[in-house]
Amino acid sequence: MIRVKNLWHVYENGREALRGIDFQMGNEIVALVGQNGSGKTTLAKHLNGLLKPTKGMVEVDGLDTREHTVAELSRLVGYVFQNPEHMFFEEDVFREVAFGPRNLGLSEDEIEARVRWALRAVNLEGYENRTPYSLSGGEKQRLAIACVLAMRPKYLILDEPTTGLDARSSESVVKTIRKLHSEGHGILVITHDMELVLELAERVVLLHDGRKAFDGPVEEFFSMELHDYGLEKPELLRISEKAGVGFVRNVPELVEALAGGGR
């Protein structure tokens, strides 16, 4: 369980990025949304200790992040950064994934087992000898997830995992996220992509101006006036509302609802 209590964060330049956030998450898929500068990344960086609270506290499975280093917390909370290329530096995929577990000081056998497992989890088996930079966009994103996954964290934070990916690549990332969730990981997805929120999330947390503006189920989230927060309702929901079928998650659901209504 990740517990955030009355979290404030003030940057060195005096900007108040977070102003009293209360937040909890367990083994669920939570979408963290909000405009640029609303504090999403700042909040997420508190969860694995990259940033420490100015006021308030962050607790991960009972560990206060102020008292533990990022390296210690990285076993619990994995953070996949937006641009996967910002972490690749090894000559092949295997060594790249092995970097994290090696930092944990594990045995070679354990490292190898974890790398194989992580690559299987993101569907990149057989890529062990490829150069990370030679992969496609979706493959890079999945490799980035594997690199963090090999630390075997219970919670995963994904920063904009589908941005800049084509439909098929982003579908492969979504599948990977679903699979990890079904295996018991708690997943926090930072995103601007409302289609992704609609399709994937179980719960939505909306930040606005450093404060939590909404925290609840997806259906309720999309019934709000999102324009006020600089967000757009997905096309799919507009269509389904016009068609009078109400809330749907994806195209097959809409088709089903329409076909069912037609009969």
Add this chain to the structure above:
Amino acid sequence: MIYPFYSERGSLLHSLDPRVKILGTAFGIAAIMLYNDPKVLIPLFFVFLLVGRFLGKIPVGEQLRLLKPLLPIVIITIIVWPLIYEPRLKGLLFGISFATRLLTFALLTFLLLITTNQRDLILGFVRLGMPYEFGLTISIALRYIPTLYILSRNIMDAQRSRGWEVEKGNFLVRAKKMTAVLIPLLVASLKTAHELSIALESRALGASEKRTFLYDIRMGRRDYVAMVLVLVLFGLTLYARYGLGIGHVEIYG
């Protein structure tokens, strides 16, 4: 992070043509090089502080704050001179005077940087005959320092999230660990540079022999007056030094 020198204050120095300021700084530095007499060097430092205060509207405290990074070398100069020079009291005086000479060099440069924004400064150099490509290279390099700084912070955060700890281990271990940051940084920089070159070419950089400038600088009457004044002052310092023999003492007798 990086101290942004320029600040808009609307003073006389701010409003002068950058070429005048660049040449003025160069002549100022040359003038100080001519003298080695403490009786001249020490007062000159205060003269330039006052120039900054009254012509550049920069408070004396702020000027001194800019010079603060030079403090170690100033202290070393002041300590070393009396150690190696006899009589010691005179050595101390020379130490102080050479330290102020150093500070005056820095002060003059800072006055140029603080009263001239980057664009005008580079334009000034280009107008003085520096090839435009040089100017562009310098301004791009300066422009990307903060970007690369943020990028490297980002990469370090990404690697720390994978259990990377640079704080642990001896120097060699830590140097080896830095590859985890340097390689992504290098790759990202090269990619950025490549994209930038495409962007420059697609905006037709170098298409015509003679460039025109959207923001140009023009010498006004005030600038010519200032330039003449600088030249006259420099002429006077030359005359004082070589005609009248003021400001030079024999140190190594």
